[in-house]
Structures are given as structure tokens and as C-alpha cells.
């Protein structure tokens with residue numbers, strides 16, 4: 279261990295008196311009994327919370343839902359007054375802080391930190407004010423945590439063994455929040471909808487460059503969260519967390535989002551689209567944080583730092599509870615009259631803050647593996663410098679909100695996802711003809727390799743036209759004046775980077791289903807051209823401007839077919855329609 283960490287570590291011990299000092303009978307965690315070297319197994323964690331649940335009236339564990347494979351995902355509530363009625367929490371203006379652990383099961387710092395937090399809160403050693411309710415997910419990625427090993431975090435400094443990043447389906451659960459392939463995600467969305475947490479923290483461990491900082495923090499991108507809530511988080515809550523952590527001896531920095539291994543040049547804030555937990559929750563005005571401890575710091579320090587950050591978060595959220603409720607309520611009201619919605623963002627390089635960065639000098643030396651130069655951080659050469667941090671983003675693409683969307687009832691996979699997000703959908707009471715704006719997919723690119731079980735579409739180009747379409751009884755009318763307005767726009771507008779279209783939910787429309795036999799269609803095409811002067815003219819124009827076309831009989835026949843009533847209108851017509 280580097281000596282400069284010793285004072286910090288000692289400070290952590292004194293600030294967390296329960297750590298390894300007080301014998302707690304059977305309530306000592308595997309992290310403590312191992313001297314900070316081990317993380318709890320799933321069974322150890324759940325058994326531990328069961329004991330707390332039996333012993334303390336302030337704590338209650340419930341099954342939140344299933345993980346892939348049918349394993350339960352649990353949630354542990356901590357409520358200082360012992361009231362676990364969720365409707366009371368809302369009525370009394372209590373703020374739910376949702377704490378997620380082990381979404382990447384190889385990064386278990388939060389699993390152990392949360393066990394200490396829950397126990398010490400139950401025993402009154404950590405004060406949880408009455409206006410706060412904790413909802414702790416002891417371990418989220420169940421398939422991952424059961425896949426325990428000592429190797430899959432090759433460049434992480436402990437614990438001795440841990441889970442694997444992929445879940446039971448080998449999915450990265452922190453990319454699953456729109457497509458929802460995993461049961462864990464379905465469970466989380468149901469829990470999120472039931473609790474409406476104002477604040478969420480997701481506990482992780484970083485990768486990337488080496489530097490002195492033990493704890494780094496992502497706040498959900500503040501411009502994207504937007505409104506008064508985004509301003510409050512960025513200008514008040516996040517700075518207060520940095521200040522509190524500093525008082526506790528932690529020089530926390532914004533997550534070092536620089537993978538060129540040159541953090542001394544500064545970096546941009548991490549921007550998480552809605553496929554990420556925090557990005558998804560921002561669509562519902564939840565303030566999200568991602569704790570990222572540094573992977574090369576000892577496990578015991580990382581867990582205590584995660585615990586201390588959560589303690590700071592509880593304190594600051596409690597202090598600002600009234601403001602948090604007010605800004606969220608104001609933003610939710612403003613959302614209903616908001617017209618323009620950004621769909622994509624890029625960093626605003628005209629603005630930055632300066633961050634005091636404590637790094638290690640990096641240099642290159644010959645590699646023993648390849649003989650070629652390799653990167654090397656010299657711990658004998660620590661340095662401090664001010665680096666630019668670009669935390670502002672600006673929209674690159676926006677869309678005007680429609681009054682409503684209509685989605686035909688057959689698009690089951692999308693409809694079930696909307697329902698899980700409490701989207702209010704009204705089935706049409708009878709077959710109805712409605713004038714709508716339809717998108718037509720003009721162009722798109724598709725990734726060549728699978729990404730989290732999908733071949734993502736991107737650079738989607740659309741045209742629109744007004745169509746009079748006959749909808750069937752039971753097709754869904756989705757009015758936009760509802761809490762899920764932003765979620766609806768970012769998932770149903772086909773050009774949004776995390777839209778259901780991008781995630782392949784509408785690929786059925788990208789293939790033509792019928793065609794024609796050329797020798798039969800020849801006569802029909804000839805007759806059509808005889809009767810349609812405009813079609814005849816446009817065919818001639820195309821022939822004179824396109825030599826290859828002029829020499830291709832089938833292409834000309836196909837041109838007539840595509841301009842005839844025989845051609846299927848649903849091909850490339852995006853099946854979620856806008857009522858303007």
C-alpha cells in the first residue's frame with residue numbers, strides 16, 4: 279500500500295467505529311471478519327439482512343421480484359419510525375433513497391458497505407433522519423453474484439473473490455433499462471415505479487487510469503436531467519457531497535471519464551443515455567449518482583469510502599428534502615406543458631470547471647511481454663494539478679411532442695414495456711379512422727456486431743407524411759399529458775439513440791413481405807402506365823437521368839410496383855403514429 283493512504287485509512291476507521299472493532303455477535307459481516315478482504319456471498323448477505331429484519335423494527339426485507347433464472351431480488355427498507363406503508367411515505371413527503379449494489383457483480387463494494395449501513399442504522403450508530411427512507415437492494419445481479427470467481431476483474435485490487443459482470447443471460451444489466459431483456463430490469467422498473475425514489479445511488483468500481491483518488495462520483499448528466507431538479511442537483515446537492523466527503527478526508531473527484539490515460543488533460547462528464555439505470559431514472563425526474571471507487575485501492579478502503587459517501591448522501595438529502603420535493607413537483611408540472619424535447623446531447627466545450635486532480639506521473643518503459651513501450655504510472659511521483667472538467671451538455675437533436683401516440687395492439691413487446699412504466703394507454707373502443715403523422719424510415723445504419731443481445735440501429739433518418747389510417751378496436755391511444763411523457767418521447771421517437779426502434783423492437787417493418795412475378799406484373803404495369811400520365815412521366819424522367827436504371831427491366835417494373843396500390847404501405851412505415 280502506498281503510504282499516503284495511511285492517514286486516510288485511519289480516518290476511515292475512526293469515522294466508522296463499527297468496522298472491525300465492535301464485536302456484533304452474529305451481526306459481524308464477512309467483510310469485517312476477513313479484515314476487509316472478503317465480500318459477502320449472496321446467501322451470507324441475505325441471511326444477514328434476515329437477522330436484522332427479525333431483530334429490528336426499523337428494517338424490513340421484501341422480495342422485489344425475480345432475477346433471470348427465477349431467483350429472487352430482495353429489497354431492504356429502513357424506516358426510522360418503523361412505518362413501511364409506502365403510501366404514507368409519499369403522503370408525509372419522505373424521500374426514498376434507492377441504493378443499488380452489485381449491478382456489476384465484480385464490483386461488490388456497495389454490497390458490503392450497505393450491510394454496514396443497514397446494521398449501524400438499525401443499531402442507532404448511523405442516524406437516518408425521519409424524512410428519509412432507505413430502499414437497499416442487497417445484491418441486484420443475481421446470476422452474476424452466483425458466478426463467483428477470483429479472476430474476472432483482472433486488474434482490480436480485491437476482494438478475494440466476487441461475482442461476474444454479466445447476469446444469468448450474460449447481459450450487462452446497466453445497459454438494459456430500455457430493452458429490458460433481463461428479469462432483474464423488470465424487477466427494478468416495477469420497484470422504481472412503486473417507490474418513486476427522488477434519489478438513486480448505484481455503487482460501482484472504476485476502470486481506467488491510475489491516480490490517487492479513492493472515490494469518484496458521477497452525477498446523472500445535469501442538463502439532461504434538466505429543470506429545477508437538474509440545477510439543484512448540480513449546483514447544491516453534488517457540491518455539498520464533495521464538501522462533506524472532503525471533511526471526512528476524501529478528495530473525491532468527478533468520475534475520471536478519460537480512457538486515453540491522460541487525465542491531466544481533463545475530461546468530460548459521463549453522459550448516460552436511458553439504457554443506464556441513472557439515465558432511465560432521470561426520465562422520471564430522479565436524481566441519480568454513480569459511486570465509482572478506484573479499482574487499484576485496497577478493498578477495505580473502497581468499502582468504507584462507499585459507506586461514507588452514502589452517509590453524506592443521507593445527510594444532504596435529508597437536509598434538502600423539502601427543496602427536493604419542491605423542485606421535482608415543479609418539474610413534473612412544467613413537463614406537462616413542455617413542447618420541445620431533446621433526444622440527443624453532446625458536450626458543450628465552451629464551458630468548464632477546474633478540478634484539483636491528484637495523479638501519478640505517467641511514463642513509458644519497455645514491456646516485458648512485448649518489448650514495446652508500455653504505460654507506467656510512477657507512484658513515487660505523485661502530482662496535483664488543476665484540470666478542466668466539462669460537465670455541460672447541449673442538445674443535438676430535438677423533437678416537438680405530439681398530443682398523443684397511437685400504437686397498434688400487436689406490438690406486444692413494446693406495449694408490455696410501456697405498461698411496466700405505468701404508461702396510461704387507452705384501448706380504442708371501436709375500429710376508428712384517424713388522421714395521423716406517420717414516420718417513414720428513409721435510412722439507418724446497423725451495428726455489425728451484437729451489442730447486449732441486439733444489433734443497434736443508429737443514424738436513423740425519417741420522413742413524415744399525414745396519413746388517414748384505420749385503427750382497430752383495442753389499438754392503444756397514449757395521451758402525452760402523463761408522468762411518463764419524457765420516457766414515451768425518448769423511447770417512441772424513432773430517431774432517439776435509445777428508442778425502441780434502435781433496439782430492434784420494430785425490425786419487422788424493415789423487410790418487405792410481398793413481391794410480384796415479373797411476367798404477370800408486366801401487363802398490369804403497362805396498363806397502369808397507360809392510365810396514369812404522372813407515373814408515366816416520372817418513370818421517363820428516372821430513365822433519362824439514370825442509365826443503369828434505363829437498362830434494367832426489373833428495376834423499372836419494380837419502380838412501377840412501388841408506386842402502385844399493390845405495394846404494401848407498411849414497409850418502412852414506423853408503426854407508432856403521432857396525433858399532433
Ligand SMILES: [Zn+2]
Nearest residue numbers: 382385482483
Ligand atoms: Zn460498474
